[in-house]
Amino acid sequence: MQTIEETYDVVVSGGGLAGFSAAIAAARHGASVVLIQDRPVLGGNSSSEVRVTPHGAAAFHGYARETGIISEALIEDRATNHAIIRENGWTNSVWDLVLYDMAVRTPGLTLHLNTTAYDAEIDGDRIVAVHARVANAETELLIRGSVFIDCTGDGTVAALAGAESRTGEEAANEFDELHAPDTATSHTMGSSLHFKTIDTGAPIDFEAPKWAHRYDDQSFFTNGGRMIPTLESGYWWIEIGTPWDTLHDNETIRHELTRHVLGIWDYLKNRDPHWSPRAANLALDWVGQIPGKRESRRVLGEYLMTEHDLGAEDRFDDEIAYGGWYIDLHTIGGLLKEVAEPVTTARLMDPESSSGSTTYVGPFGVPLRTLIARDLSNLMMAGRNVSATHVALGSLRVMGTTALMGQAAGTAAALIGEVTDLRRQYSDIIGDVQQALLRDGCFLPHKKNEDPADLALRAVTSSSSTQSVHGVGPGSANWLGGIDHWRGYPVFPFRGELKRRVGQWVAVGAGQPISSLRMALHNHADADRVVAATVQLVDNIWDYRIDAGKPLAEGELLVSPGGPHWVDWQVDIDPISDSEVRFIRIDLHESPDVEWVVSSAVLPGQIAAYEDGGRYRRFGGGSTMSFQIEPAQAAYPASEVTSGVTRPHQSPNQWRSDPVFPLPQWLRLDWATPQSVCQVQLTFAGHLLREYHAYPPLYRDPQTVRDYAVEALVDGEWHEIVKVTGNIRTRVVHTFDAVQTSALRLMIYATNGDPSAGVYEIRCYADDICTENITQQ
Structure with a gap:
């Protein structure tokens, strides 16, 4: 038996998606990192050994798919993997190798597979080292570090170090949790x-x-x-x-x-x-x-998330991730019980049932304090062993969410610098961590790009053309490129029958009025029907309040038998905002004989919801109802690329070129004085609307830009500084010799199928500050 000693800045134990994301994030931010994994492959439950495909917030919320490192891996998998995706059992080695390739090619990251941590050395309240054993190699490792991140799922390193944890179900009265049992137990999900x-x-x-x-x-x-x-x-x-x-x-x-x-x-x-x-x-x-x-130990942190945090509107100052899976508490005992998960069972057997509506939560923020151990000064955790109650874990434990927590933990560990006590130091760096996560492609519901180094935020934007929103109809062209609803789960509804209220989000241009709306309605009765309608101003695409304030317009629509008919509604709404694109929501109230026809197209960033248990819920897997709006709205202006947000949220946050005009189309940034630029980061549209399960083999999102160039205006002439063909990724970073320029231009020559070019964000830097996806090189 040989013993090898190693020392790193960051020691990550556990190679599931949380640990994988933590290790890559820390290494990309300059830390020396080791990832210890007790299996021969990465990915944990998502690997080909277990074959649970990653879930996340997009299973329940439109445009809520997780981005960042997990997105890079999933996009790469779909583009190269020949296998379809099912709920369980279908993961193959292509996915394993995507993760392995990303880890091996990340500078500063050392990978120890088939290696199990079995002991920890402690000095006061600080972990000094972990002892690990390499299977089948007669080798022991003594690994010293500055920050330790426990992503083992079981909280193994935390337990070895003496950190306190919780196991089992809390009683309902301990935290006043609706979905907790009356009496505390030691039972866990199976x-x-x-x-x-x-x-x-x-x-x-x-x-x-x-x-x-x-x-x-x-x-x-x-x-x-x-x-x-x-x-x-x-x-x-x-x-x-x-x-x-x-x-x-x-x-x-x-x-x-x-x-x-x-x-x-x-x-x-x-x-x-x-x-x-x-x-x-x-x-x-x-x-x-x-x-x-699904569950074992949950390590106590500086903050304990409870069920209340999953539905709260309050914002955490230290928000570093988000979740949106429902409160998925499996029946204790599983196969040994008479009924498996009654709430889900009821919904599967009757999709129209409101059973389980109280378990539908999010998107909600996750605080950094949940990832910082309470009892030790240099221990973090990410994954299903984070600081949460049993009920809160029901939502937090899915792999899309745990990957985001992992990336946040790794980023914080790398940026903390000289570590004396994470519990006291995190507040000093939280702003830097949040801006780093946003810069690295992550999304935070309550934070936006405010990076002082981003030169694009100081620029004036313009474009060759801009798509106007006229609406979409029953026969509009579909540019989704083959993505479908995830039919392994009760997606509902597929038709816009007004058995309950249905709402459609519509983006309204800055300073623009709305004179009239038209909806395509089908009356299945033999006589006229009247449908009550309202228009409300909403905060964002996940503003699920049935009553979001005083309506901007109210009326009744007369629908004659048959159809579909385009039914006119004169609303005469004054401009909502002089400076911003905002969302309104058209609500059609219950009228059981009437159907609001679902469009065959999805208008980017503008989708529908239906009433369920007193609040709205995403319609289908993310659909747009047939509507028209007058005048046409400038919902996708060039200025959206510097809004600071890289997905539909308070607005579509996207520039789209007019599909009437053929590509190439361009997007331009102008500065009042010349700037030195050596790095550009681009975020293209795509891979957000629906969950990973909806995407077919060898998929390239039609909305994602394929061929493009970046040009700089120097001495009155445009010079090409970047040229790319065959791109499939939504986030790309380009570093080049610095240029002095008063303007940059993104020339888009082709997408992967969409007639419009779509860009969420452009960032520009004088230094090479952005972390790069190694798979793009």
């Missing part, structure tokens, strides 16, 4: 094991081993909410935890889950009256042997 099948093309037998669990009762599945959408792979509800401990009884749980996987497949293959005939040619192709764990 772990799942997945499988995948293959069509052999001919009948094939399956005989379960004697030790497999035996299933014979169809009602266990049909009445227990254990939905079987497909025989291709499955299923989240193959879950077991209590009475076993998900931490110390992990091997027992693995074996028990294997017994149940084989037993469930045996039943579906051989005895289920519906599925057995359909399974005749199917064979098991893969059965996981690493349980996908």
Whole structure:
């Protein structure tokens, strides 16, 4: 046995998406970093060993997909991966290698796979080093560091260092949480094991081993909410935890889950009256042997997130990430209980049900204090072991959210400098951390680009053309390029039937009035119907309040039988803002016989919602209702690229060229005096509307700019300083020899399919301050 000693600025334990993002972020910001991972692949539950595909806020909120490092990886995967994405069981080695490539090619990052941390050295309230063992190598590592980030999921390093943690369910009265049980327990959500099948093309037998669990009762599945959408792979509800401990009884749980996987497949293959005939040619192709764990320890931090933080409008001054998955609390006991996750079951069986509407939360901010351990001066955590109650973890634990927390932790660890006590020092750097995260492509709901070094914020913007919003109709062209709704979850509704209120967000240009609106409505009754309508000013695209204040207009629409008809409404609304693009919302109230026709197109940044449990909820997977507006609105001006926000939020925050004019089109920045520029960062449209699951194999988002150039105006002439062809990424950074210029111009020659060029942001710097995505080189 050999022992090797190593020293780093930042030591990250755990190579799931939280640890992966933390390690890359810290290294990109100049820290020497080591990533310790106890498996041979990166990605944790998302890897090909476990095969749970990453979820996040975009499953429930339009344009809420996570950006930053996780986005870089997911975009790369979809562009290069031949496999479709399903709910469980479909992750392949292409995804593993995307992560591995990003880690290996990141300067300053040392990767130790198959390496387990088993001890920690402590000096007072400070971690000095961790001891780790490399499997199959007869090697022990003594790894010293300045900052330690526990992304193990189980809080292993924190536990070894003596940090206090919570396990199990808090009682409802401890934090007044609606979804907590009356009595506290030690119970946690369970772990799942997945499988995948293959069509052999001919009948094939399956005989379960004697030790497999035996299933014979169809009602266990049909009445227990254990939905079987497909025989291709499955299923989240193959879950077991209590009475076993998900931490110390992990091997027992693995074996028990294997017994149940084989037993469930045996039943579906051989005895289920519906599925057995359909399974005749199917064979098991893969059965996981690493349980996908949902919950164990939660390390106590400087702030403990509770259920109230998931729905609060309050803003954290130290916001560094966001979430938006619902409060997903699995049935304690899983397969050993009669019903699996009653709330989700009710929604799956009846999508029109308002069951579970109280679990629908976000998007909400996550504070840095949740990632800073309370008991130790140099320990952070990211992932499902962060400082949160059991109920709050129900939303925080999904991998899109944990990846954002990881990137924030890694960025903070690198920027902290000389570490004496993270608990006292974080407030000194929080502004720098937030601006760094925004600069690195992340989104924060309550923060925007205020980087004093960004020269673009001082420039005057202009463009060759700008798309005006006239509206869209039932037959408008669809430029989504094949993305679909994620049908593994009850996306609802697909039709705009006014069985409940429906709202459509519309962007209104600065200083522009609205004279009239038109909606495409279909009356399925034999007589006229009247639909009550209102127009309200809303704060942002996630302003889900049914009543958002005094209406800007109110009226009634008369809809004759048949259709669809374009129904006119004279609203005569004065300009809302002289200086900003803002959102209004057209609300059509309940009228069960009338249908507001869904457009075949999605107007960028302008989508619909439906009423559910007293508030609005995203319509479908992100859809636009058929509407027209007069006069046409300048919703996508060039000035949006310096709004400081890189996605639709309080406005579309996007410049779009007029699709009537062919490419190339240009976007220009002018300064009153010449500037020295050596770096440009561009954020293009794409990969935001829907969740990763909606994107097909080998996908290149049509909205993303493909071929472009950056030009500088020098001595009255344009000089090309950057030329790119074949781009698929939404965030790109270009560093070049400094130029003195009074103007820069982005020339866009082609997109990946959209007739309009779309840009969310341009940043310009005199120094090479932006971190670069290594995969773009």
